[in-house]
Amino acid sequence: MVPETRAQKMLHLTGHERTFDPGELIVSKTDTKGRITYANQVFQRVAGYTEGELLGKAHSIVRHPDMPRCVFKYLWDTLGAGREVFAYVLNRAKCGDHYWVFAHVTPTFDQRNHIISYHSSRRVPCRRALSAVIPIYQSLLGVEKRFGNPQDQWKASLPVLVETLKQSGMSYDEFIFSITDQGSITDQHSGAAA
Amino acid sequence: MSEHSNESTRPSGFGDRNWVAEASDVCRRAARGDLEARVLNIDDASHENRDMPELLHAINHLLDMTDAFVREATASLEFAGDGKFFRRVLLAGMLGSFARAAGSINAATAQMEQEKKALDHAHSQRLELETDFDKLREVVRALADATGHIDLMSKTMVKLASQTSLLSINASIEAARVGDLGRGFGVVASEVKKLATQAASASSEIQGRVRELTGAARNTSETIEEIWTVIRDQGGAQGAKRAA
Ligand SMILES: Cc1cc2nc3c(=O)[nH]c(=O)nc-3n(C[C@H](O)[C@H](O)[C@H](O)COP(=O)(O)O)c2cc1C
Numbered sequence: 001m002v003p004e005t006r007a008q009k010m011l012h013l014t015g016h017e018r019t020f021d022p023g024e025l026i027v028s029k030t031d032t033k034g035r036i037t038y039a040n041q042v043f044q045r046v047a048g049y050t051e052g053e054l055l056g057k058a059h060s061i062v063r064h065p066d067m068p069r070c071v072f073k074y075l076w077d078t079l080g081a082g083r084e085v086f087a088y089v090l091n092r093a094k095c096g097d098h099y100w101v102f103a104h105v106t107p108t109f110d111q112r113n114h115i116i117s118y119h120s121s122r123r124v125p126c127r128r129a130l131s132a133v134i135p136i137y138q139s140l141l142g143v144e145k146r147f148g149n150p151q152d153q154w155k156a157s158l159p160v161l162v163e164t165l166k167q168s169g170m171s172y173d174e175f176i177f178s179i180t181d182q183g184s185i186t187d188q189h190s191g192a193a194a
Numbered sequence: 195m196s197e198h199s200n201e202s203t204r205p206s207g208f209g210d211r212n213w214v215a216e217a218s219d220v221c222r223r224a225a226r227g228d229l230e231a232r233v234l235n236i237d238d239a240s241h242e243n244r245d246m247p248e249l250l251h252a253i254n255h256l257l258d259m260t261d262a263f264v265r266e267a268t269a270s271l272e273f274a275g276d277g278k279f280f281r282r283v284l285l286a287g288m289l290g291s292f293a294r295a296a297g298s299i300n301a302a303t304a305q306m307e308q309e310k311k312a313l314d315h316a317h318s319q320r321l322e323l324e325t326d327f328d329k330l331r332e333v334v335r336a337l338a339d340a341t342g343h344i345d346l347m348s349k350t351m352v353k354l355a356s357q358t359s360l361l362s363i364n365a366s367i368e369a370a371r372v373g374d375l376g377r378g379f380g381v382v383a384s385e386v387k388k389l390a391t392q393a394a395s396a397s398s399e400i401q402g403r404v405r406e407l408t409g410a411a412r413n414t415s416e417t418i419e420e421i422w423t424v425i426r427d428q429g430g431a432q433g434a435k436r437a438a
Contacts, residue, residue, distance in 0.1 A: 022286060022287070023287060023289065024287065025258060025259070025262055025287045027258045027261075027262070029230065029232075037234075038232045038234065040254060040255070040258050041251055041254075041255070051234070051235060051236065051237070052235065052237065055234065055235065084265075084269050102286075104265070104266075104284070106265050106269070108230060117230065119261065119265065121258075121262045121265070121287070123284065123286045123287050124286070173278075173280070173281065174280050177280045177281065177282070178280075180284075182282055182284065182285060182286075
């Protein structure tokens with residue numbers, strides 16, 4: 001990883017929050033290195049980039065400086081093990097606005113079960129989940145701020161995340177599902193019975 | 195794969211791409227189950243006809259929804275197959291038949307969760323039964339042991355009574371030999387003989403009763419052991435079902 005803390009501090013942020021429709025999905029695909037190979041129209045609209053600006057770029061193009069590093073470390077470790085990951089992620093649009101997503105990231109396998117790419121669908125997060133996640137992210141960020149080197153940062157904050165989960169008595173996945181309202185959004189918008 | 199097909203249908207610049215051929219190719223790949231296929235670099239502004247980029251985006255959108263559904267359903271079912279039922283299909287963003295199918299999967303998962311709970315409950319009840327039954331086995335075994343001991347003791351009593359009787363006969367003979375002087379002693383000896391006879395009949399009655407008791411205790415113990423084998427076999431089967 002590049003020591004980009006200084007660069008990120010200089011990232012322009014407007015403090016303005018963007019949202020998208022609860023019936024929409026922000027979809028992207030990446031190669032095994034995390035370079036964008038597909039971004040749907042909702043992605044382009046919400047992040048404020050054209051398809052041409054996104055294809056081939058690292059997915060960190062939408063990284064927001066207020067996201068703790070250890071979350072991405074966990075994300076990549078889990079993906080590398082061939083498992084799906086759920087995460088509440090704060091992203092930064094091109095103009096400096098921010099938007100919260102509930103991301104579901106999964107590996108794509110070939111016939112021989114090798115990971116050939118990654119996929120992500122993002123949904124509008126429920127407020128209940130965000131109010132649970134934001135204080136955790138803030139404390140993780142607080143730990144990371146004490147270090148200059150990205151590796152030192154996640155090495156210090158990951159145990160804090162693990163400890164937080166341990167206190168909740170749940171696995172990471174169980175915790176995420178426990179704070180996530182399920183079904184309500186679709187029920188409102190499509191009238192489909194759950 | 196996606197790079198390959200897009201490259202092959204994109205001879206040089208953007209303007210001369212054969213969009214219909216690309217769209218057909220993406221649809222064919224998707225029909226074969228390759229849900230990675232998408233039309234890339236649509237570049238809305240470069241199209242003369244507004245309908246074309248609309249169609250291409252619509253194809254991508256259809257694929258996005260199908261892809262998301264397949265990933266969701268797969269994940270949820272894999273978790274459930276692993277005995278983890280909290281991973282439900284996310285309904286947000288799913289419409290129509292996608293939403294209905296997702297709802298059915300979630301209902302099935304909930305049902306599986308209920309059954310797992312009932313099975314777990316039955317299992318813990320069975321464990322309790324096993325512990326209680328094991329205690330009962332101990333008690334019955336102790337009972338059989340105790341009756342065995344009493345049986346031995348009653349044998350000793352029968353022997354003692356017959357020895358006492360023999361002794362009293364010897365005493366009567368000795369008393370007769372001393373004549374008048376031994377008359378009093380002879381009376382005592384014949385009383386002892388009577389007591390010995392009574393003791394002998396009492397102890398052989400006890401012995402008979404104890405034999406019955408010992409037999410009953412042994413039968414109970416055998417029956418209990420048979421039931422115990424059944425309980426343990428069932429436990430093994432249930433454990434295997436729970437683990438499955
Ligand atoms: C399929 C996929 C989707 C991703 N989506 C996001 C995202 O929406 N926002 C984000 O900040 N990082 C996302 N990441 C993680 C980035 O690749 C990267 O690890 C992260 O932005 C941290 O960047 P950094 O390590 O350069 O700081 C995604 C990764 C994959 C594989």
